[in-house]
Amino acid sequence: xxxxxxxxxxxxxxxxxxxxxxxxxxxxxxxxxxxxxxxxxxxxxxxxxxxxxxxxxxxxxxxxxxxxxxxxxxxxxxxxxxxxxxxxxx
Numbered sequence: 617x618x619x620x621x622x623x624x625x626x627x628x629x630x631x632x633x634x635x636x637x638x639x640x641x642x643x644x645x646x647x648x649x650x651x652x653x654x655x656x657x658x659x660x661x662x663x664x665x666x667x668x669x670x671x672x673x674x675x676x677x678x679x680x681x682x683x684x685x686x687x688x689x690x691x692x693x694x695x696x697x698x699x700x701x702x703x704x705x706x
Contacts, residue, residue, distance in 0.1 A: 619646040621679040623703070624667055625694045626652070629687025630659045636683055650674050652697055660687050671699045676706040 620640055624633060633649075640647045651657045651667035658664050676682070682704060684694055694700050 617644065617646055618680045619648070619678060621674060621676070621682045621703070622647055622649050623671055623682070623684060623694060623697075623700050624649055624651050624657045624665065625690045625697065626658050627660050627688060627693055628657065628685050628690035630661060630663050632687055633659075633665070633685035636685060640683075648674065648679070652693065652700070660690065671697070671703070674703070676703045 622633065622637060637647050637649065648669060649665070649667040650669050650671045650673070652671050654670060656664040656666050684691070684700075
């Protein structure tokens with residue numbers, strides 16, 4: 617089964633993250649949502665999501681794809697995070 621990592625940062629766009637998660641899971645693709653910190657991640661409009669894990673606990677080699685959801689300031693927060701950059705480069 618394919619496995620996808622979706623890093624999630626505060627300020628993400630709800631429709632871009634949740635729609636991707638929903639569609640991929642409906643297609644029987646294993647999606648792991650990894651927050652940049654412990655606890656819930658808050659969207660640009662205040663929706664709180666509890667991720668499956670944190671970015672510190674994932675190994676890029678376990679995933680077939682990494683999907684970065686859009687939205688501001690979420691994309692800026694992902695871009696500033698050195699752990700996300702390392703995952704993408706690996």
